Amino acid sequence: MVAGGAGFIGSHLCDRLVADANVICVDNFVTGAEENIDLLLKNEHFKFIKHDLRENLNLSQLPELDEFKIKYQGVQQIYHLACPTSPRDYRRLPIETLEANALATKHLLDMAVEYEARLVFSSTSAIYGEPEKSKPFTEDHWGFIDHLGKRSCYNEGKRFAETMVVNFGEHRHVDWRIARVFNTYGPRLKAEDGRLIPDFVSRALNNRPLIIFGSPHAMSTFCYISDIVDGLMKLMASDTTGVYNLGHPDAVEIGKVAATIIALTNSTSKVDIDNQIPDYIVRQGIPNITKARDQLGWFPLISLAQGLEKTIDYIKAHQGVLGVKA
Secondary structure (H helix, E strand, O other): OOOOOOOOHHHHHHHHOOOOOOEEEEEOOOOOOOOOOOOHHHHOOEEEEEEOOOOOOOOOHHHHHHOOHHHOOOOEEEEOOOOOOOOHHHHHHHHHHHHHHHHHHHHHHHHHHHHHEEEEEEEEHHHHEEEOOOEOOOOOOOOOOOOOOOOHHHHHHHHHHHHHHHHHHHHHOOOEEEEEEOOOEEEOOOOOOOOHHHHHHHHHHHHHHHHOOOOOEEEEEEEEEHHHHHHHHHHHHHOOOEEEEEEEOOEEHHHHHHHHHHHHHOOOOOEEEEOOOOOOOOOOOOOOHHHHHHOOOOOOOOOOOHHHHHHHHHHHHHOOOOOOOO
């Protein structure tokens, strides 16, 4: 089962999982999109349930799942990705974001107890708070968060959800894993939703200025979606509970990302610097992925240039932009 399976990461995860398993995708389309799972809807090993997981869900009572024999076989794996993740979405939906991390997490953990299913919770690098200079975050970093800030519904919501997952593991014997996902990009990200790469690509394809908030020398990391999906699947298959960073360990200057996108799109866009940084934008930390590399055998394989080309092709097709070569 993939909760939030029509979203960016969730839909790519469903694409991979359905090759070897029956997949139940649950989403309410608040931030996910039906077009992300259009092709999957024709697959006999894929079932979609439109449901808001802030409300309890009884899989055994759904006739559309009879084919999967839920009443007798239950579910063996639960991926929890049900939460708004883009800055503009959780600014627009703060209560829904909090409830996704509290109520939806509780309902999915109850389901894991009922079916004795393994659960992977998709958390975020945002729980670490502001990075200390350029020092990479390890999983034992506690973080420093403004719990009353504009992003707190997301940051603190994820921290609370992690606490719930760990306590369900200790007291109700849930077999859990937590993935702290860092900056991820690729096809199906919404253009201009407050995330850097889709915003830059959308603007470059339309020859509009690429706006860098703050210094162009600020560093960030970007991990392509297929690598993150691979990490989530390796984490689910692992034999140990725990928390793992998933992200690209190599940082790059924001200005260089902008220049690369302009070059790949043959755009006439210029780069503008805006020192008035919106409150939904924060400095991104760098992951230390030693634990994931050593224990899961996971390491990102897709280079930034390769990932950008695939992302540009998708956004170009999605926007219907003509005459601009990627």
